[in-house]
Amino acid sequence: MLNISSRLSLFLHSPLFFSPSTTFLSNTLRTASMSSSSSSPNEEESLNQVFKYHNQTKHSFNNYARGPHGLDWANQPNPFRRYIGSHLLPLQHLPLSSSTTPSPSYASLFVSPSTLQPLSLSTLSQLLYDSLSLSAWKTTGDSTWSLRVNPSSGNLHPTEAYVIAPAIGSVSDYPFVAHYAPKEHSLEVRSVIGGEGLFGLLPKGAFLVGLSSIFWREAWKYGERAFRYCNHDVGHAIGAVVVAAAELGWDVKMLDGLGYSDLEKLMGLGGLGKFEIPSRPVKGKLPSIEFEHPDCVLVVFPHGSGSEFSLDYECLSSKISEVMEELEWKGKANSLSKEHVCWDIIYRTAEAMKKPLSIDSRFGIEPFQGSELISDGIYKGSLVRQIVRKRRSAVDMDGVHVMKKEIFYQILLHCLPSGSQGGKVKQGKQLAFPFRVLSWDSEVHAVLFVHRVEGLPNGLYFLVRNEDHFEDLKKATRSAFEWEKPEGCPDNLTLYRLSKGDCQQQSKRLSCHQDIASDSCFSLGMVARFDQALCDKNVWMYPRLFWETGILGQVLYLEAHAVGIAATGIGCYFDDAVHEVLGLKGSAFQILYHFTVGSPVLDKRIMSLPAYPGPTIDA
Ligand SMILES: Cc1cc2nc3c(=O)[nH]c(=O)nc-3n(C[C@H](O)[C@H](O)[C@H](O)COP(=O)(O)O)c2cc1C
Structure with a gap:
């Protein structure tokens, strides 16, 4: 299972590469x-x-977060969880060329909901094919590895997905819970639910998608920082599901009032037994460390069908207990590695953030808010299905390509949580596609390092995604910052210049010395309101802040491809060094994710193979 993708990204962002001790x-x-x-x-x-x-788990110039002192290739975790003994239900393979439903244009998803398609074998297949399936196999020399529609730090893919749905013709005569197996593009049916009662509490025509994380997969390579990356990946997976659902005219909302145990019951997790957390990092045979941590459940429903809908979380939770606790679960989770290393702080932190049921939590489906489209020509009519399946991380940027200013502004308009169509909109509430999946007001902003945008002075810029934080941001950052709207910036775009000047070397240094941060058109750091989000809201906002950054990252990936270039998520950055550049003191605001957008350089040594049928290896 030794593969070059892992090696390449190890070279790029492993702590080992920089500091063996x-x-x-x-x-x-x-x-x-x-x-x-x-x-x-x-x-x-x-x-x-x-x-x-x-x-x-902060990286700094002198110290990297604790991780393994060398990679144990013999125990590289299998990226594919299987439930051995469960019934495998093949889904349809629906490449764009044989698709029965028309693909909307990418740009249209941000303007208004697409034409509604009914829930069927073919639309459920398309949802998963366009969000979480394999999108290619890569090979060079004697290494072969798979890549997916959703990205993942180090290509380790800790995120697993479940479908909890009512009876669907040609899929199941009964409501069911199934695990999604991406290599087979199939559902593993884990249980059949007696009665439709659960779905009667959801918007009409709804079904659920659950996401969970296997921390071990990511911790194998990244050690203690892995919990952050797992949550970034959850955010990317949420974004991928929302985009694929939108192709079919479906809206998606996180059922965030539910508690940890509700999620565990819905996905049928817990089969590996309780993992006893040791008091310090330990190595050995720890099979229960391969457990799945339930992250969130998304409700997927026809756009518009939930406008009058109200949900009582207490009632839903009781129904989940009533319906799910008696189920018979089929299949035994496969083993992913023979031996493991437990970075205990990950499990202690996950334990501290187990969310209880929020009885008072409000579930509302707000009207869709469109985003401003500067010009149709920017996206050249790209179809959303083409974009999602060809998304790829750039491993190198050319250091030459100059982005047009209107493209830069357009990308950022699509990063706004509240949309920007039809007059001045105050940014904060997550009403626009795809951010509307989240139930909280935006907590994540972006500081931009602009290197190559035509007609825009190079320098530091700031995208304010929640205007209620504007004054706090100004006070918390360097007093010398200009906070000037750049020339030609659309009225609705809450973008400000902080300072002019070449920041290529600075951005590269801050992103663990990675050239992709400086050779792009722009790179950025996502800055979250931290203390208040955790203290005023709740401690379980911590993973949610990373989910929000992941969704924003997913938009950046797709935007870059839709305008003909590429992007890469950057999980390796020097936390406090970024805070220093911004003048941030304490933890009122913290940097949580970096990203870069530019023109990619392809590695011609690597050959691409079709996603299906792929080789019969687990890689
Ligand atoms: C959370 C996250 C962090 C990442 N960090 C880095 C990074 O620091 N450097 C890098 O070159 N790539 C980084 N990547 C890109 C991954 O290596 C890439 O997604 C993975 O190899 C799969 O390739 P794909 O995105 O083309 O599917 C990151 C991706 C994610 C989702």
Whole structure:
């Protein structure tokens, strides 16, 4: 299972590459003053755990977050979970050429909902084919590996997906729970649900998609920082599902009022037994470390069918217990590695963030808010199905390509959470595609390092995605920053110039010295409102901040491809060094993800093979 993709990205962003003897970063434990006045002792402990995790897993110029001192190739985790003994239900392969439904244009998804398609074997197949399936196999020398529609740090793919649906003709005569097997593009039916009662509580025509993470897959390579990457990947997977659903005229919302145990029951997880967290990092045979951590459940429903809909989470949770607890689960989870390493802080942090059921949580389906389209020509009529399946991370940028200013502004308009169609819109509420899947107001902004945009001075810029944070951002950052709207910037685009000047070397240094950050048209860092999100909302906002960055990243990937270039997510960056550049002190705002957008250089040594039928290896 040794593959070149893993090696390439290991070379690019492994702690090992930079510092074989990583030192433990000092733990800046948060004190009582950090917590909101209403927090209980347990909440206080959970907050301390999260701040401890976040600080301990920062990379800095001198120290990288703790990780393995060499990669144990013999125990590289199998990227494909299977439930041995469950019934395998093949889905349809629907390349664009044989698609029965017309593909909407990419740009149209941001303007208004697409034509509604009914739920059927073929549309469910398309949803998964265009979001979480394999999109190619790559080969060079004696290495062969698969790539997927959704990206993943180090191509390790910790995210698993489940479909929980009512009876669907040609799929199942009964409601069912199934695990999605991407290599086979098939559903593994894990259980059949007696009765449609659960679905009666959801919007008409709805079904659920659940996502879970196998931390071990990512921790195998990245050690303690892996929990962050798993959550980035969840965000990308959410974004991928929302985009593929939109092709079919379906809206998607996270059922975020549900608690951890509701999610566990819905996806039928827990079969590997409880993982006992050791008190320090340990190595050995730890089969239960391969458990899946339930992250979230998304409700997928016809656009417009939920406008009058209201959901009582307490009632839904009781129904889940009533319906799911008695189910018989088919299939045994396959083993992914023979031996493991447990980076205990990951599991302690995940434990501290197990969300309870939120009885008071409000589930609303707000009207779709369109985004501004500067000109039809920018996306050259690209079809969304073409874009999602050809998305690829750039491993190199050419350092030459200059982006047109209107393309730059258009990409950023599509990054706004509240849309921008029809007059001035205040940014904050997540009403626009695809951010409307999230139930909270935007917490994530972006600082841009502009290198090659025609007619725009190079320098630092800031995209404000929640205008309620604007004054706090200004106060928290360097007083010398200009906060000037750039020339020609659309009225609705909340973009500000901070300072002029060449920032190529700076952006490269901050992104763990990776050339892709400086050889692009622009790179960026996603800055989250941190203390307040965790203390005023709740500690379980921590993974959610990463999910929000992942969805934003997914938009950047697709935007780049739709305008004919490419992008790459960058999980390796020096946290506090970025804060220093911005003048950020304390943890009111924290950098959570980097990204780069530019013209890719292809590696001609690597050959591309079709996704299906692929070779019969697990890689
Ligand atoms: C959260 C995240 C972090 C990543 N970090 C880096 C990085 O620091 N450097 C890099 O070259 N690629 C990075 N990547 C790109 C992955 O290596 C890439 O997604 C993976 O190899 C799969 O390739 P694909 O995106 O073409 O499907 C990252 C991707 C994600 C989703």
